Amino acid sequence: MVKALDRKLLRDLLTLRAQALTIALVVAAGLAGFIGSLSTVDSLEEGRDRYYASDRLADVFSFVRRAPEQLGEAVRELPGVAEIQTSLLFGAQIDVAGVERPLTGRIIGSHPREWTQGLNRLTLRTGRWPEPGSYEVLVSEAFAKARQLTPGSSVHALLNGRRQKFSIVGIALSPEYIFAASTGGPPDDTSFGVFWIDRQPLEAAFQMQGAFNTISLKLRPGASQATAIEQLDRLLEPYGSRGAYGRSEQPSHKAVSQEIREQRVFGILLPSIFLAVAVFVLNVVIDRQVTTQRDQIAALKALGYENRAISLHYLKLAVLVVLLGVLIGAGLGDWLGRYMTHMYSAFFRFPTFYYASSTWTLVAGTMLFLGAGMGGAWLAVRRLVTLAPAEAMRPPSPPVYRPLLIDRLRIGQLAGPKSRMILRSLERRFVRAMLTTIGIGSAVMILIAGTWWGDAVDYLLDVQFAATQPGDLYPGFVEPDADRARHELPALPGVLRAETRRSIPVRLHAGHRSYRTSLTGLSDDSELWRLIETDGRSIPAPAGGLLITDRLGEVLGVKPGDMIRVEFMEGRQRSPQLLVSGYSRELIGLGAYLRQEALDRLAGEGPVVNSAALFIDRTEESALFAQLKRMPAVAGVFVKSALIDYLRSTSGRNILFFTSVLTAFAAAIAVGVVYNSARIALAERAWELATLRVLGFEHRDVALLLLGELGIELAIAIPLGFVGGYHLADLMLSLMSSENFRIPAVIFPRTYAYAGLAMLAAGALSAWLVQRRLAAYDLVAVLKTRE
Numbered sequence: 001m002v003k004a005l006d007r008k009l010l011r012d013l014l015t016l017r018a019q020a021l022t023i024a025l026v027v028a029a030g031l032a033g034f035i036g037s038l039s040t041v042d043s044l045e046e047g048r049d050r051y052y053a054s055d056r057l058a059d060v061f062s063f064v065r066r067a068p069e070q071l072g073e074a075v076r077e078l079p080g081v082a083e084i085q086t087s088l089l090f091g092a093q094i095d096v097a098g099v100e101r102p103l104t105g106r107i108i109g110s111h112p113r114e115w116t117q118g119l120n121r122l123t124l125r126t127g128r129w130p131e132p133g134s135y136e137v138l139v140s141e142a143f144a145k146a147r148q149l150t151p152g153s154s155v156h157a158l159l160n161g162r163r164q165k166f167s168i169v170g171i172a173l174s175p176e177y178i179f180a181a182s183t184g185g186p187p188d189d190t191s192f193g194v195f196w197i198d199r200q201p202l203e204a205a206f207q208m209q210g211a212f213n214t215i216s217l218k219l220r221p222g223a224s225q226a227t228a229i230e231q232l233d234r235l236l237e238p239y240g241s242r243g244a245y246g247r248s249e250q251p252s253h254k255a256v257s258q259e260i261r262e263q264r265v266f267g268i269l270l271p272s273i274f275l276a277v278a279v280f281v282l283n284v285v286i287d288r289q290v291t292t293q294r295d296q297i298a299a300l301k302a303l304g305y306e307n308r309a310i311s312l313h314y315l316k317l318a319v320l321v322v323l324l325g326v327l328i329g330a331g332l333g334d335w336l337g338r339y340m341t342h343m344y345s346a347f348f349r350f351p352t353f354y355y356a357s358s359t360w361t362l363v364a365g366t367m368l369f370l371g372a373g374m375g376g377a378w379l380a381v382r383r384l385v386t387l388a389p390a391e392a393m394r395p396p397s398p399p400v401y402r403p404l405l406i407d408r409l410r411i412g413q414l415a416g417p418k419s420r421m422i423l424r425s426l427e428r429r430f431v432r433a434m435l436t437t438i439g440i441g442s443a444v445m446i447l448i449a450g451t452w453w454g455d456a457v458d459y460l461l462d463v464q465f466a467a468t469q470p471g472d473l474y475p476g477f478v479e480p481d482a483d484r485a486r487h488e489l490p491a492l493p494g495v496l497r498a499e500t501r502r503s504i505p506v507r508l509h510a511g512h513r514s515y516r517t518s519l520t521g522l523s524d525d526s527e528l529w530r531l532i533e534t535d536g537r538s539i540p541a542p543a544g545g546l547l548i549t550d551r552l553g554e555v556l557g558v559k560p561g562d563m564i565r566v567e568f569m570e571g572r573q574r575s576p577q578l579l580v581s582g583y584s585r586e587l588i589g590l591g592a593y594l595r596q597e598a599l600d601r602l603a604g605e606g607p608v609v610n611s612a613a614l615f616i617d618r619t620e621e622s623a624l625f626a627q628l629k630r631m632p633a634v635a636g637v638f639v640k641s642a643l644i645d646y647l648r649s650t651s652g653r654n655i656l657f658f659t660s661v662l663t664a665f666a667a668a669i670a671v672g673v674v675y676n677s678a679r680i681a682l683a684e685r686a687w688e689l690a691t692l693r694v695l696g697f698e699h700r701d702v703a704l705l706l707l708g709e710l711g712i713e714l715a716i717a718i719p720l721g722f723v724g725g726y727h728l729a730d731l732m733l734s735l736m737s738s739e740n741f742r743i744p745a746v747i748f749p750r751t752y753a754y755a756g757l758a759m760l761a762a763g764a765l766s767a768w769l770v771q772r773r774l775a776a777y778d779l780v781a782v783l784k785t786r787e
Contacts, residue, residue: 027329031365044256056119135167444721477609503610504520
């Protein structure tokens with residue numbers, strides 16, 4: 001008995017091979033997305049944690065203005081501290097031969113033994129270690145690759161007003177700079193590099209003999225990080241401490257962790273839609289198969305087969321289809337995960353490539369799809385297997401025909417005979433038509449939710465760099481400077497307008513909550529720095545009190561009218577209480593703002609500035625760059641056009657990849673839903689359509705009756721998918737909340753058009769396949785029906 005059912009199972013699979021393949025592809029797409037995304041997450045997390053452990057990333061970090069080296073012994077004695085490391089860190093302009101614009105560098109001076117034996121150890125990728133006491137340096141790999149620097153190359157750095165040649169002898173990686181960006185600046189490997197040098201020449205250049213300005217701590221297992229930070233801040237406060245922070249606030253770690261969180265959301269949310277669609281299609285196909293084999297089921301029961309054996313037969317059919325999808329999806333998911341992990345290596349620098357196709361994702365994904373597929377099949381099977389053999393032998397009762405809604409509303413009179421037949425067929429199979437429409441709409445949703453990122457990046461760049469920062473160059477100063485910069489900058493060649501401002505690092509406190517950010521001064525007459533709402537409206541400088549972003553208000557748990565304590569982390573240590581006067585809704589950062597005059601009074605240092613904005617004549621750009629490179633007060637220059645080009649090129653490659661993958665996945669859903677629905681409709685209406693051919697209808701007329709339903713379902717599903725795609729994108733954003741960016745759910749018409757055309761193409765392919773099968777039908781065989 002088992003062998004007979006198994007032979008029948010093989011015959012059924014051969015009969016349903018095209019439909020089974022389309023269902024398997026839907027399963028494969030969902031499982032590949034699940035495995036690929038979550039394997040990438042696991043690989044990034046494991047690679048990051050292994051790197052931290054092997055190269056001993058510190059647990060606590062702090063910067064000071066200048067502290068004596070002997071203070072390190074007092075830090076070492078703090079409770080919970082296992083190891084400390086002091087070093088020197090300075091920002092400097094970097095001049096690379098052949099590069100016209102100024103570049104920014106972070107120069108780190110350490111004792112050579114600490115590069116391999118201390119905290120935050122370096123990994124030498126190529127070259128050799130610098131000689132002690134020399135101006136030989138190691139350079140970060142990302143910057144070296146972007147600027148084509150190799151051992152033997154040289155660059156010039158502006159150290160404390162003196163132009164110094166650096167000889168590059170090696171290329172290195174550090175766990176502190178897996179993701180490297182200048183302080184407060186966006187990531188740009190072409191503009192920002194990290195350099196490691198022996199501490200002695202850096203001490204001489206900045207008169208820092210016997211002193212340090214940065215310290216890292218490794219804590220003992222189980223030690224309280226909060227207690228260590230509090231005690232360290234108290235000890236370093238007299239030396240201009242900017243406030244210690246833990247690994248969770250370390251910029252590189254924060255960026256990597258945020259990307260991992262986003263990838264995890266992506267890997268769970270979208271495959272869930274594939275799962276729902278696969279269950280729906282499988283249920284419909286098995287239901288149709290069971291219905292058409294009603295007489296066979298009755299015969300099997302009459303021959304003594306139990307309900308359990310018959311049910312298991314159809315469940316096996318569902319399992320084999322899902323397993324085919326699992327086999328395809330497992331291989332595709334492994335390739336996808338490996339490719340995505342390689343892609344992230346362009347942004348996150350690890351010493352070794354680590355990828356592991358997570359076993360739990362494969363097992364969990366397989367069990368999830370198998371369970372859902374069997375559940376969908378059981379819903380279709382249980383209705384017929386419980387029938388008595390004699391009842392199952394009889395044909396199903398014909399449907400009760402009655403006036404439908406289009407007849408009662410007299411809508412049918414407005415359409416021709418063929419249109420009325422299409423509308424009546426849709427209404428009689430309303431639930432199936434609705435589910436088919438939802439299935440197609442879900443494909444549109446996935447395509448939009450996966451490809452709208454390009455729109456968001458374009459909008460973000462437009463608002464941030466055209467409206468918020470309409471200037472061309474944004475120099476930063478080595479030290480807060482007297483307002484002489486306001487008079488010197490306009491005299492530089494090509495400068496049409498110059499503005500200055502000051503930002504001070506602060507820690508904001510509200511009850512037990514705190515957050516590190518910058519407090520920035522605003523002026524009413526500023527044109528090159530503006531606060532812009534997400535809807536493009538300009539925000540005026542606050543008349544009184546503190547203006548903070550709404551997301552910062554959520555982090556601190558405060559609203560307009562509340563008081564917060566502002567702890568200054570630079571200059572004179574003070575912690576005034578300030579009133580929150582309002583919220584701003586910005587796209588980038590969690591900032592706080594005050595009128596410039598009020599900030600000067602609170603800082604107690606007079607009208608000093610630490611950054612500038614320049615609007616320039618681009619024809620004189622070369623002369624201006626040359627002049628800025630010679631200004632010792634300028635630590636670095638943010639060139640807006642260069643950053644925009646870099647962001648567009650890097651994001652463009654990633655968006656193209658994700659768009660291609662999700663288009664293929666969405667097409668799998670569309671073809672799976674549309675083709676199976678059309679095939680089932682063809683099987684159910686074969687006798688009716690063949691009768692129409694005999695009565696004189698042309699082949700194209702009969703095809704129109706069948707495929708017209710498909711056209712209406714597509715016409716309804718695509719706009720619904722547009723709406724669903726927008727809300728799915730919005731949901732993903734809420735689950736991927738980032739401190740650094742507020743990515744708006746902005747979807748341009750081009751994305752809607754692309755998604756709609758892709759679905760129409762998938763529908764056209766399905767229609768062509770069904771039309772070919774319809775043309776091959778044997779009318780005589782179809783018209784033979786049992787009485």
